[in-house]
Amino acid sequence: MLKLKQDHSELVVLSVLAEGPSYGYAISKDIAARSDGHFKLTASGMYPLLTKLEKNGLVTTSWEEVKASGSDPDSNGRRRKWYTLSAKGHKHLTKRIELHRQLQSILDGFVQGTSSEQSETQTGLAG
Amino acid sequence: MLKLKQDHSELVVLSVLAEGPSYGYAISKDIAARSDGHFKLTASGMYPLLTKLEKNGLVTTSWEEVKASGSDPDSNGRRRKWYTLSAKGHKHLTKRIELHRQLQSILDGFVQGTSSEQSETQTGLAG
DNA sequence: CTAGATATATCGAAACTTGATATATTCTTC
DNA sequence: GAAGAATATATCAAGTTTCGATATATCTAG
Secondary structure, eight states: OEEOOHHHHHHHHHHHHHTSOEEHHHHHHHHHHHTTTSEEOOHHHHHHHHHHHHHTTSEEEEEEEEOOTTOOTTSOOEEEEEEEEOHHHHHHHHHHHHHHHHHHHHHHHHHTTSTTOOSOOSOSTTO | OEEOOHHHHHHHHHHHHHTSOEEHHHHHHHHHHHTTTSEEOOHHHHHHHHHHHHHTTSEEEEEEEEOOTTOOTTSOOEEEEEEEEOHHHHHHHHHHHHHHHHHHHHHHHHHTTSTTOOOOOSOSTTO
């Protein structure tokens, strides 16, 4: 299991939100599912991150009342906090992705020079 | 300018040392040069990391006296601490690279799905 | 003598990490 | 209707990491 550092978490969460608004719990499940369980972003990592994103204006938020099917119309349902990527967030994500690609290619430059490379021509995606 | 987190720093430093022994200052310059100045690993990041590597047995160390050209044979020259990748370090690096590739491919899965992808075939190195 | 490069190393405030805890609702099963 | 799992948000606290600032000292160029 690969644990995501905040830098990576931010990239992933922003990427998920680029596909449409979502909320903490759903994002968490989404990340676990889409990474085959390799990534896990738990509540204590997720909510401080989302709060930071909101504080920095990268996302906007709104609350939704989750009504139970056939529930009392007067009942206060469970609350969901939706996060929507802002224009600033989109720009930020684009830069972040660019930086991520740069990091990858440069990192590869270092890694490929090592004698630990077992002369594999394939880039490991088939592993 | 990308600042290397310790995880990345460790991977890069280990990779550099896989090509042969080196010392803190040289590694720092090496990283800056080979990344076109995009990466920077400063002294306050480098030395604690190298100490940790040594403590974990991934590298072995030895001191070298750096004599000035035409200096007094009695003078105590500047000292250089050389770091050599150990067998354990080599194994560790191989695992690390594997993990790095895994991280990359999964991360790519998230990033490639974003609408921020400007259908660029080139990988941004020409930017 | 001065300034800048070389060389190693620690300090400390801020930020980050993460299991644990808290709170409350909704769904499923018996 | 009780129990337990899943949904949903959020904070705490103890530990680790980060990184500019600082300290120390030598070497080189002007």
